[in-house]
Amino acid sequence: MSQIYQLSEVAENNGKKGKPVWIIYKGNVYDVTGFVKNHPGGEDLILEVAGKDATKAFNGAGHSSDAVNDLKKYKIGEVAINSQPTTANAAPTSATKSPTEQKLPPKEPMKPSSSSSFLCCC
Numbered sequence: 001m002s003q004i005y006q007l008s009e010v011a012e013n014n015g016k017k018g019k020p021v022w023i024i025y026k027g028n029v030y031d032v033t034g035f036v037k038n039h040p041g042g043e044d045l046i047l048e049v050a051g052k053d054a055t056k057a058f059n060g061a062g063h064s065s066d067a068v069n070d071l072k073k074y075k076i077g078e079v080a081i082n083s084q085p086t087t088a089n090a091a092p093t094s095a096t097k098s099p100t101e102q103k104l105p106p107k108e109p110m111k112p113s114s115s116s117s118f119l120c121c122c
């Protein structure tokens with residue numbers, strides 16, 4: 001069975017301060033620490049997306065199918081489906097007010113038509 005990682009766990013492994021370099025590609029997690037230095041496109045491009053979802057960047061670079069196959073070697077697991085992104089500008093936790101609920105009027109049961117006439121087009 002594949003190891004499941006939270007987005008926050010992946011984000012910690014962003015290659016900074018000697019940390020490993022993990023990236024996400026199509027919902028899978030890859031440890032490309034050893035590959036970064038050998039990347040034909042240079043280290044920086046991978047480090048920019050380290051700890052993050054690199055799917056768009058990877059696809060945008062027009063990689064060959066060899067590159068996609070290369071990636072398989074580094075797979076370490078998958079991202080948890082319910083994993084929430086940790087963003088720097090996420091809503092502050094102090095916001096305890098619940099959003100004002102829009103109350104809709106209760107649905108009225110279908111009333112039988114008072115008029116007995118029934119319009120038919122034919």
Ligand code: HEM
Pocket residue numbers: 023032035039040041042045046049054057058060061062063064065066067070071
């Ligand atoms: C982390 C996983 C990655 C792997 C395994 C990988 C692999 C490769 C490989 C094998 C090549 C050689 C050309 C090819 O076969 O397509 C390549 C080239 C290239 N990669 Fe990546 N790549 C990765 C991530 C990225 C990312 C995130 C970017 C960001 C935009 C990127 C940008 C490029 C560019 C621009 C080239 C072309 C370099 C040149 O032709 O001079 N790569 N990559």
